[in-house]
Amino acid sequence: MMAARSPPKTSSGASRRRPIRRRPVSRRSTQPRSPFAWQRYTPVTPRGIYDKINVLTQGIGTGPYKLVEFVPNDRVVYTRNPDFWNKDLPYLDEITLKVLPDEQARVAALRSAAIDGATFTADVAKTMANDRNLTVLKGLYAAHKEIQFVLKDPKNPWSNVKVRQAINHAINRQDIIDKVFGGDASYSSIIPPGYGDWPLPEADLKGNYLKYDVDKAKGLLQEAGFGSGFEMELQSINPPRYITQAAEVVSEHLKAVGIKANVVPLEIGTFAKNNADGSYPGAQLTARGMRGDPNGYVTEFHPKTPIFATWFEGGFLNEELTKTLDDALLTPDQAKRKALYTRAQQILLTEFPHIPLVQDMKYQVVRSRLKNMYVSYTDFNTGLRESWVEA
Template sequence: MTDVSRPPTPRPFGARLLETAGALATAVVLALPGSAALAQDIVQGGDLRAALTGEPDVLDPATSSIYTGAQVYEGIFNKLIDIAPDGTFIPDLATSWEQTAPTTWTFTLRDDVTFHNGEAFTSADVKYSFERILDPATASAYAGLYTQIDSIDTPDPTTVVFNLKSTFGPFLTNMATNGQIVNQTAIETGDPARSPVGTGPFEFVEWVQGDHITVTRNEDYFKDDRPYLDSITFRFLPVDQSRITALSTGELDWVDAIPLQLVPSLSQDERFNYVTSPVAGIPDYLAMNTQVAPFDDVRVRQAVALAINREDIRAVAYLGTGELGLIEMPTGSKWYDDTGVFAAERDVEAARALLAEAGYPDGLSIEYLGLTQYPELLKTGQVVRESLKDIGIDMNIRAVEVSVWFDAFVSGGYQITSAYQERTIDPDNFYTLVLRSGAPVNTTGYVNPELDALIDEAAAATDMEERMALYRQVREIALTDAPLVFTHFETLNYLMNDNVAGSTITPTLSLHMEDVGFTE
């Protein structure tokens, strides 16, 4: 996850940009049975009690690498631009944007925005925010998304100009994915990790470690009639029956996930509103540490790739939900192309031959680092363990808490594990961050200069067909070398009581809690 998160751990395009909204995955939200309540049905006020799958690492958008962090901080901060559920690009802190030259983007900013500390928002804050992300001292996992920025000009308080090193196809997508604007004073005089200060619809109140985070309504928010809610308390709870019981008894109002075995019944339960999306979600993958034996041998990695059974993973770990997950994109994405994907079909005999060729004719033993906090990922490990037995691999599962897992994952202290990368709207969002040599979340230690050059070439291209062809080459190399193996594409499932409305799932996976409220 780069969200390494959730284990870690994601746009308006200007009219001149080749990648129009039609080139993106359209997040068609399915709402059952009563969550079609319109905005005019939502009343002002109320305190929402929400459950998140885990606890954030930090609430600094530049340094957080866990999806649960983003779920909270995205309500505290704004970006210049955003992407709507239908894939169209919409203003946020910027009122308009234009590609004034092949390597120049100019944004016009709102002049009526203030930070939660009372300071006015200006172009200087935009410049500071992106230069901070790019500063090696910040150690931002998202720096790779913005390395094409050469300089940032601020000719006046409401104009900011990004000068790029070269043409860059996913620039606006990236701006709308991880481009939160921070306040320099708050960063330099406060604690951005634990007491964030933004311009967003909600202001930070408190963080009780291990229990909850509370945010309250920003009374000076620049968007009329938003947010609806007075406050939100985010509790950190496991995805089990206790969540549903808490919803039923009124202890909770909204949850970010439900036990998959309950999806068929709860999606039709009139006591609740259920929201999902067939195309917006998270690609899960097996990560193999290429810097340690036995996964420093490509033949062993390829053997694992050929041995896994995605159908079993979907059936057992995800109870038939989601997709098989051959690449980083869902089948509904305009970017989806599984042409020539290595190990798209299971081949036990070929896997055994590769192991023998690698010097393991009698098999070998490996350790899988499992996450107790994410049952689907842990079950994926259990399914993989059974599949690997067929080729003579004995995989021991060591289940740990997320903090232990994360430390091992980012430091290379593991052999094989399951992870995911949220907000893969453009292929570059995945390959630049996860597989490029030395990338912020290249936790497999994979190095391939040929692949690096292709990733850079694909990102620099602005023609859709050209980029599609280049990413076919990227996938052919990356998936054949198999530092990671895609195992599943998760879809999200939100559940709330029937008096809560406005919740949607967008390509950025932002909760957009400013649009959520009570209907009575």
């Protein structure tokens, strides 16, 4: 639900844009390789703000909108920030984000004009393509799906690299794409497709690193001493349902090579806790998020990061990978960095401490009165900065 504000125009009809003043930002660290909020995003806040406000319900920041109201499991209300650095933006005066976990409830709300837009699965979004009151948007976004292991206990079968290689080759990614994502997804490396030219080419993934090969998988299990298979738990996030659907498809693939993967759907809070403390007893099928630098997708594989101790210490270490990641952070030469992160991905797609799967397309459907909205690769709905509604 949105309050209208038309975009300002110049005499030529183009929207005005103000130049950006760039200033250098420095950060001093006492650690040789301290993580900066997973290399992802970190708020810069006034000193003592956590003692002055409830940060769970009271927002503070310099973005295009200001928090007005937060009602858990119901709605979030934002108003235009008059102090935003770009005085022309945003165009909307107010936004209400309505919590509607049920997809069919979102469809009904959109068709009845109770809301102006929502995110949908591919199959459901396509059912609305012929509605002249609606516009279907789709785009690649940085949230590839992958299987994550804890490799600290050598007694677990998946602590054996040949078992992880076998699991990788037993997975039919095209089957996941067709059954879960309506045929609208791509193979993903450790760095997801769409992230510039940093990911490995999809042809290399399909033909080599992530190649579907049941016979090879069975042979690797035999070599590892698990020719008769084994049983494991595969945790998934639910909702969203498609994560668990992907886990169920993977479970069927693994059954063909003798691995019984029991899918355990969990709500996000429990799933995240298990992930953070490494307490899950088998593997987790999860989705990654946007990272501000290629290093953000590989930093957990470096032994000096805290999560490495939780997931891998004592069970996985590759000295070449460690040196490659260090060198990539130390050089400002982008061509050299590209070569180094290519090598890092090649190592990771040989040892598979995590197993990347696919990157799907994101679908959003909006009412036709909402203009200039788009699917953001960052998955942060940045289109709401520059979109507007027509009466």
